[in-house]
Amino acid sequence: MNHFLYRMYVFLNKILTLLFSNKQLYIARYARPEELESLVNPTLDESGLLLGKGLFNHFLRIRSTKNRRELGNLLVVAPTRGGKGLLAVSQLLTWKHSVIVNDIKGDLFTQTAGYRSTLGEVIVIDPQGYGHRFDPLDGKMTEDEHHSAATHLLFKPDEGEGAIFTQRAISMLTQLFLAAKKEGQIPFPYVRKIIRSGLQGAAERLNTIKPELATQFLDVPFKTANFTDRFLLSAWGTLTARMRPLLTETIICSLAGSDFTPAELMFSEKPITVYLRWNERDLLSLAPLVRLMWGSLIGELITTYDKAQGKNCHPVLLLIDEAGRAAIPSLADHATTVAGRGITLWIAIQSLFQLEAEYGRARANILRDNMETQIYYRPANQATAEYLERCLGKKSDYAKSQTSREGMETSLGRTEQGIPLMTAWEIKQLKDEEIIAFHRLLPPFKAKRMDWRNSKLLKQRQQIPAPQLSTLPQPEDISQRLIWARGKKFADGYINPDEIEE
Known part of the structure; x- marks a missing residue:
């Protein structure tokens, strides 16, 4: 009608x-x-x-x-x-x-x-x-893509003089993302672990994986790095301060895959x-x-x-x-x-x-x-x-x-x-x-x-009830197994997969 x-x-x-x-x-x-x-x-x-x-x-x-x-x-x-x-x-x-x-x-x-x-x-x-x-970085392959992701996470408009430390922190976070890719790990749990090892521990880890990553991370070769440099410490402080709230034990579960x-x-x-x-x-x-x-x-x-x-x-x-x-x-x-x-x-x-x-x-x-x-x-x-x-x-x-x-x-x-x-x-x-x-x-x-x-x-x-949600498990840490396996190689340089512990 x-x-x-x-x-x-x-x-x-x-x-x-x-x-x-x-x-x-x-x-x-x-x-x-x-x-x-x-x-x-x-x-x-x-x-x-x-x-x-x-x-x-x-x-x-x-x-x-x-x-x-x-x-x-x-x-x-x-x-x-x-x-x-x-x-x-x-x-x-x-x-x-x-x-x-x-x-x-x-x-x-x-x-x-x-x-x-x-x-x-x-x-x-x-x-x-x-x-x-x-994982918002899943499928990201290039350095440009990882740099863009790091910018999304760290950039703040109208920072004034502090922008230079953010720019350096973005470059450092990009290297951490690339290191995770190099080790075959999920980026965010990996970055959480690296950040908690401190500036020098992070640099040592990158240098072990690939010296070039450490050089880009520190802006100088690892062997000549000054870990008391105030600019370096300020950039690292910017990185850790802005990433820590995003890498808590609960948030990381949602990003682990x-x-x-x-x-x-x-x-x-x-x-x-x-x-x-x-x-x-x-x-x-x-x-x-x-x-x-x-x-x-x-x-x-x-x-x-x-x-x-x-x-x-x-x-x-x-x-x-x-x-x-x-x-x-x-x-x-x-x-x-x-x-x-x-x-x-x-x-x-x-x-x-x-x-x-x-x-x-x-x-x-x-x-x-x-x-x-x-x-x-x-x-x-x-x-x-x-x-x-x-x-x-x-x-x-x-x-x-x-x-x-x-x-x-x-x-x-x-x-x-x-x-x-x-x-x-x-x-x-x-x-x-x-x-x-x-x-x-x-x-x-x-x-x-x-x-x-x-x-x-x-x-x-x-009025149809919403589905029940389960609690996510903590992400698995395989980094130590990968580092250990790197030294267990055949004569031709390949890793023996049977030597990697499950």
């Missing part, structure tokens, strides 16, 4: 639009019902990007079409407790393909992992030592759901790991698509809740390229100011400019409200003027002028369930927010 009423309403609105054309100077307006037809769907059967609910409780969502396969990127702006979590849960309960979820509070796993497990495998990366493992590869998300016939579950209280110390993890996952997905030239690749959603809490600098670069590779960014932030504060003005603008669809809930700050007032544009209104002489009215005039389609004050007075959305070339439109609690189907899916 609702769908019939909706069709009738759209038909009548088309007739009224033809009869009453707009000849005003300022033409800003909201999208008409017929302009939103491509977004309207009465059911939740199809997979796409949910936006909200329109007339007669029809769902508004972006779907893939023959002429336009990519869904584009979505930006959601809502203050704390504003409703973006309701949209995120609704999205995960309706998305039929693989997805990676930035789950800071753990709520998204609790509310959606049960249903997602009925579709396919559910993987949880939790630095508290539960779930599954993922990989239980999946990003390529599987694209090629698997059944959807794979990956939850990156970060403890909110540890988010500041884990920020470098968040950057590296997301940068590695997105980079591998892009590489996978390019190598396969898109053949047999399924869509992948990157649902990044609270993207303003721990900046992912590579997002600004990837936002310009992922859409054409079957990858969709779903990014939620608390305000536009938060985006600038975390990413910088230039990167924030690049990121926002590449979000084809943007949804705004009632803003809590004036700056976002004023930004929306400007984006909505101006409509025409008329100022009346009256001229009188000796108490007698002589003339009456009207002057056309532009007034905001919606003022910043009105925007800040939006109801809890109201949203303002922008989508591609369509005029802006108002709708109701998406709320899974109002859908019988989604409530049933949300």
Whole structure:
């Protein structure tokens, strides 16, 4: 019945639009019902990007079409407790393909992992030592790739004079990663052990493996190194201070190998759901790991698509809740390229100011400019409200003027002028369930927010219990066996595998 009423309403609105054309100077307006037809769907059967609910409780969502396969990127702006979590849960309960979820509070796993497990495998990366493992350096082969990973972990913007020590520390960490590769070990447990041996112990280990590694690590040959050099000690201190919070006995368990590869998300016939579950209280110390993890996952997905030239690749959603809490600098670069590779960014932030504060003005603008669809809930700050007032544009209104002489009215005039389609004050007075959305070339439109609690189907899916997670084992240390085996060689220089203890 609702769908019939909706069709009738759209038909009548088309007739009224033809009869009453707009000849005003300022033409800003909201999208008409017929302009939103491509977004309207009465059911939740199809997979796409949910936006909200329109007339007669029809769902508004972006779907893939023959002429336009990519869904584009979505930006959601809502203050704390504003409703973006309701949209995120609704999205995960309706998305039929693989997805990676930035789950800071753990709520998204609790509310959606049960249903997602009925579709396919559910993987949880939790630095508290539960779930599954993922090594962001797995598959990295070149020095450039290891240097990039070290930069993700150690770099801090606006360091001033301290930047020189960070640059040196990045070079030192790169050599540790290369040494792990040379010894056939998993990088992060290896670096944890090396760091705990001290500066001189680390240098001796590298020199044993390959003298060139020690030279690059110390910036001088090992035999001539001065281990009391203040610059060297400062660089080493920078390295150890920034890496230790990422190499605790619980975090290291999540990095000691990989239980999946990003390529599987694209090629698997059944959807794979990956939850990156970060403890909110540890988010500041884990920020470098968040950057590296997301940068590695997105980079591998892009590489996978390019190598396969898109053949047999399924869509992948990157649902990044609270993207303003721990900046992912590579997002600004990837936002310009992922859409054409079957990858969709779903990014939620608390305000536009938060985006600038975390990413910088230039990167924030690049990121926002590449979000084809943007949804705004009632803003809590004036700056976002004023930004929306400007984006909505101006409509025409008329100022009346009256001229009188000796108490007698002589003339009456009207002057056309532009007034905001919606003022910043009105925007800040939006109801809890109201949203303002922008989508591609369509005029802006108002709708109701998406709320899974109002859908019988989604409530049933949300109530499916999440799978239980097991505690991860401590990583195995094989370094001593490898060092010992290096001296047990045949005459031709090869290691006897039978001499290596199991």
